[in-house]
Amino acid sequence: SAHVIHHHLMVVMPLMTECCGDIDHSPLTRISMLSLLLQLVDRSDISAWDRYAVTLVDKVVLPNLVWTSGDTAATIRLTAVRILTRVMERVDGGAKIQISKVLVTSLETLESCLDENDARIRKRMAVIFESLLSCCEADDTLIDELVLSKLYPKLLDRLDDSDDEVRVGFTRTLRALICDAFPPREAFDRTGQFFEYILKHSLIHLDDPNEEVSKAVFSFLSQISFYNPKVFVELVTKARTRHTTPERCDALLKTVSQP
Known part of the structure; x- marks a missing residue:
């Protein structure tokens, strides 16, 4: 059991990489x-395994996220995603970087996991990408600008x-993308096209019939106006005339450049 093997990881980890790495x-x-x-x-004290976390992710988890057909393969991917989610939630500092x-x-x-049929996998990918993108705040060289643009x-x-739970989860991922991972606008999005594309698409969902989704989108949008205030004001003002709840757009406009 996990309560036993965490005392013997020096022996067990090579066995796991051998069995799961291919x-x-x-x-x-x-x-x-x-x-x-x-x-x-999930259950053991993090100090029991954090020194093996990088090897665990690289040699055990990632090989089992590669898509192959069949129900058994789908179960393997789900389990691997669950492991990766918990690792990213529990480790911090240098290990997380x-x-x-x-x-x-x-x-x-x-990225291939974003299109999985199983919503449980897609939901966890929101957490994984959020954690990954959040690390860019501490290491701004982590993800190349070209990679971010794709x-x-x-x-x-x-x-x-x-x-809908997946949609809500990815509003938090997108917040991390802009707030933590995007380089300064002057260096990365000089024309404003990236931010404009994200904003236009997101504003559609501000009017979503699912209240939880619309609230999550509002929360996301209210945190990103700083990135390009001019484009933000322009697009939110335009969206106001089309929305069934224009007061949400008014509330968003109040988030811009508050002293």
């Missing part, structure tokens, strides 16, 4: 190992997800 290995063995690992990171550097090298794999539309698309 997607051609027995699926049932990988499920068993990943389930045990989930218990470990190191894990994030590993994740950046596997962005293509992470990533943000894929995250923004999740506001159109079929699951």
Whole structure:
């Protein structure tokens, strides 16, 4: 059990990387190992395993996020995503930065999880990407500007997800994208096209029939006006005439450049 193996990780971790590091290995063995690992990171004291966290993510979790067909493969991916979510929630400081550097090298794999059929995976990807993007505040070289310019539309698309919980989750991801990961506008978005694209798409959902979604979008938008106040005022003012709840737009306009 997890209560036992955390005392023997020096021996167990190489076994886990051997069994789980290759997607051609027995699926049932990988499920068993990943389930045990989930218990470990979920229930054990973080000091028991944090020194292995980077290896765990790189050699055990990420290989099992690669898409393959079948229900068993889907179960493996869900378990791997659950592990990664808990790791990102529990580690901090330098360990989290190191894990994030590993994740950046596997962005293509992470991005593929955004389109998973299982909403539970998509919901957790919102947390994972939020954690990753938040790390850019401490290390502004973590994600290359070109990578960011290709990533943000894929995250923004999740506001159109079929699951409302996923949509709410990605409003927090998008907040981290702009507040923590986007470089200063003068260096990254000089023409305002990135911010304008995000804002136009998000304002549509400010009028969402699901109150939880519309509130989450409002919260997100209220935190990003600083990035480009001119574009923000222009687009929110235009949206006001089309919205069934123009008072939300009025409230957003009050967030701009408050002394």
